[in-house]
Amino acid sequence: MTTPSDAAPAERLLPNDPAREAEFDVYAERYDHLLNESLRLSGERGEYFTDYKIRDLARLWRSLGRGPGTVPENPRVLDFGAGVGASIPSFQQHLPAARLTCADVSARSLQLAERRFGTVATFALCAGAELPFATDSFDLAYAACVFHHIPAERHAGVLRELHRVVRPGGALMLYEHNPWNPVVVRVVRGCPFDERAILIPAPALRNKVREAGFTQVVTTHRVFFPRPLHALRWLEQWLGWLPLGAQYHVVGRK
Numbered sequence: 001m002t003t004p005s006d007a008a009p010a011e012r013l014l015p016n017d018p019a020r021e022a023e024f025d026v027y028a029e030r031y032d033h034l035l036n037e038s039l040r041l042s043g044e045r046g047e048y049f050t051d052y053k054i055r056d057l058a059r060l061w062r063s064l065g066r067g068p069g070t071v072p073e074n075p076r077v078l079d080f081g082a083g084v085g086a087s088i089p090s091f092q093q094h095l096p097a098a099r100l101t102c103a104d105v106s107a108r109s110l111q112l113a114e115r116r117f118g119t120v121a122t123f124a125l126c127a128g129a130e131l132p133f134a135t136d137s138f139d140l141a142y143a144a145c146v147f148h149h150i151p152a153e154r155h156a157g158v159l160r161e162l163h164r165v166v167r168p169g170g171a172l173m174l175y176e177h178n179p180w181n182p183v184v185v186r187v188v189r190g191c192p193f194d195e196r197a198i199l200i201p202a203p204a205l206r207n208k209v210r211e212a213g214f215t216q217v218v219t220t221h222r223v224f225f226p227r228p229l230h231a232l233r234w235l236e237q238w239l240g241w242l243p244l245g246a247q248y249h250v251v252g253r254k
Contacts, residue, residue: 047086047089047090049223049247050086050087050090050144051090051093051094052222052223053087053090053142053144053175053249054087054090054091054093054094054095055090055094056173056175056222056249057077057094057095057140057142057173058094058095060140060171060173060251061075061095061139061140064169064170064171073097074097074098074099075095075097075098075099075138075139075140076098076099076101076137076138076139076140077091077095077098077099077100077101077138077139077140077141077142078101078103078133078137078138078140078141078142078162078165078166079091079100079101079102079103079121079142079143079144080103080126080131080141080142080143080146080162081103081104081105081143081144081145081146081149082102082103082104082109082110082113082123083104083106083109083113084109084112084113084116085102085109085112085113085114085116085117085121087102087144088100088102088113088116088117088120088121091121092120098140100120100121100122101121101122101123101124101133101138102121102122102123102124103123103124103125103126103131103132104125104126105125105126105127107125110123110124110125129157130161131161131162131164131165133165134165135164135165136165136166136167136168137165137166137167138165138166138167138170139166139167139169139170139171140166140170140171140172140173141162141165141166141170141171141172141173142172142173142174142175143162143173143174143175144175145175145176145177145247146174147174147176147200147205148176148177148197148198148199148200149196149197152198152200155208156208156211156212159208159209159211159212159214160212160213162212163212163213163214163254166254167254168254169253169254170253170254171251171252171253171254172209172214172250172251172252172253172254173249173250173251174205174209174249174250174251175222175247175248175249176199176200176202176205176247176248176249176250177197177199177246177247178199178202178221178243178244178245178246178247178248179199179200179201180201180243180244181244181245181246183226183246184199184246184247185199202219202221202243202248202250203219205219205250206219206250209250209252210252212252213254214252214253214254215252215253215254216251216252216253217250217251217252218250218251218252219248219249219250220240220248220249220251221239221240221241221242221243221244221245221247221248222236222240222245222246222247222248222249223236223245223246223247224236224239224242224244224245224246
């Protein structure tokens with residue numbers, strides 16, 4: 001596992017709350033089970049939502065095109081807040097050529113991810129005030145339901161770091177829960193590792209991404225239909241403007 005040299009600075013990118021970090025480590029062993037328990041109301045398991053997000057990321061990658069200043073065939077991808085590596089199988093399916101780096105605040109989560117997927121990704125502990133990567137290291141940076149765990153006053157610093165490590169012509173995709181969806185609020189309240197989560201309205205996150213230096217910032221709302229209404233999911237491609245989906249993503253370019 002890769003660890004940054006500034007392992008114990010005065011501030012951290014992610015919450016420097018020892019109780020919360022210990023919480024992430026404790027939940028690492030039971031993450032999949034707890035997540036699936038909290039998602040029962042949707043009728044889907046965690047894998048469905050993870051795959052949904054990575055398919056969106058793959059579409060973003062394809063939309064960037066090829067050639068000078070665009071994303072290459074084998075993009076360098078940062079999964080920021082990767083946890084136990086739940087996204088890795090979907091990366092292998094939808095972005096098989098990606099050179100994937102999984103970063104997280106929880107050492108135990110990364111240990112479990114590395115044990116399961118060590119040959120297909122690299123792993124980095126985010127224990128410092130800066131991400132442990134060189135400037136312009138990645139073609140794509142991705143974070144799924146991470147920012148609601150980060151105190152609001154830290155968002156700007158984290159986003160500036162993500163902007164720094166994305167190369168010119170690259171992109172950022174942030175996925176978050178939609179606090180305007182009452183079902184989502186209920187699910188989050190019932191999830192043990194989301195006890196202290198503070199959900200972020202899409203316009204607020206979009207503005208923060210823009211203020212961090214990203215351009216062409218766009219918000220798209222996603223995940224509208226639970227399993228009992230799965231026959232209607234083909235409509236979701238036209239509903240991105242409607243702020244009622246269970247989740248949304250914000251995309252920005254550098």
